[in-house]
Amino acid sequence: MKISVNQLDASLKKSLLPCYLVCGDEPLLVQEAQDAIRAAARRAGFGSREQYDAGSGFDWRDVSSAGANLSLFAERRMIELRLPTGKPGKAGGAAIIELLQQAGDDLLVLVSAPKLDRSTLASRWVKALEADGGLVQVWPVGLRELPAWIVARMRRAGLQPDADAVPLIVDRVEGNLLAAHQEIEKLRLLSGEGPVSAADVDDAVADSSRFDVYKLVDAAVAGDAPRAIRILGGVRTEGTEAVVVMWALTRELRTLANCADKIRSGVDLSTALRASRVWQSRQALIRSCVSRHPVAHFYRLLKLARRADAAAKGQLAADPWQLATEIVIGLAGVNLRAA
Secondary structure: OEOOHHHHHHHHHHOOOOEEEEEEOOHHHHHHHHHHHHHHHHHOOEEEEEEEEOOOOOOOHHHHHHHHOOOOOOOEEEEEEEOOOOOOHHHHHHHHHHHHHHOOOOEEEEEEEOOOOHHHHOOHHHHHHHHHOEEEEEOOOOOOOHHHHHHHHHHHOOEEEOOOHHHHHHHHHOOOHHHHHHHHHHHHHHHOOEEEOHHHHHHHHHOOOOOOHHHHHHHHHOOOHHHHHHHHHHHHHOOOOHHHHHHHHHHHHHHHHHHHHHHHOOOOHHHHHHHOOOOHHHHHHHHHHHHHOOHHHHHHHHHHHHHHHHHHOOOOOOOHHHHHHHHHHHHHOOOOOOO
16 A cells, blocks of 8 residues: 555554555655654564665575574564665566565565656566555655745754744755754754744854854865865764765755856856855855866766765765765865875
8 A cells, every 4th residue: 555654653553564665765754764664663573673785786585585584583573675776677576576475474574765766666566565565655845845844843843933933944955854854953952942033043053063064065165175074074973964965065066067157158257146046145155166167077076976965875886975075175176186
């Protein structure tokens, strides 16, 4: 059966299905859906958990045999299968169907994947899972729905935002739910539960750690490679998701490429900055960066950013932090070897 994200908690309280597929390109919501299923499984007595990452070169015989193996202590088991590309292929599809046939009272199967295309959703393994279990498709939260989503999340965290606070958060995160989640948690930690005003949001921004992703972007755009690398290391140490870092860098690169494109077509820089909706306080930074780089350089860095984002989401076998380092140094306009 199909289960929406909003209906998942109620469905889990009603009954625990033998198998689930959680898919989508919103990392925060996908993770939270999986966490809800795991928590329900623990409450139901599934004390053993096995994980398989079906990346390149994965041996599907491991999955086929996993379902048939009996637990040494006769525990109820949960098997998690992660599909980085969402396309297991013929052998993988057959192995998943075989695993699903073993699911039941003592075995729960949780499959996770990025957003699935129409052909994959119509495949035999997805249909088999949907017939006996739950298909949870995670859809993006649009900019129109984002304010209401933020209000709901803040209230869940014990915060009571006023009418002016929410637009400030929306403007800062620009649709990135992981970033929005971090902003809300930061507000809760700094201000405690209760009313939240626009001034509180401003204070939280001002009191942000010196290892903040926005300061990382500004340091790179300003050409200060040593500081940008130090901040990147601090951001990683503090546990910030690589996906959030790549979102911030990609957003800035798109703005820079857009400005550079307009200038190349004959538009003056001031007009280009206004058209790209660059804040007045950041225009000097952007001017300096655009003057240091040819437009082709921004597009090369955008390609690298797409690879890094895929790596951060587990869709590419690469180190997203290493790729982020290359982007930061390239944006700062410093030779990688020299840095």
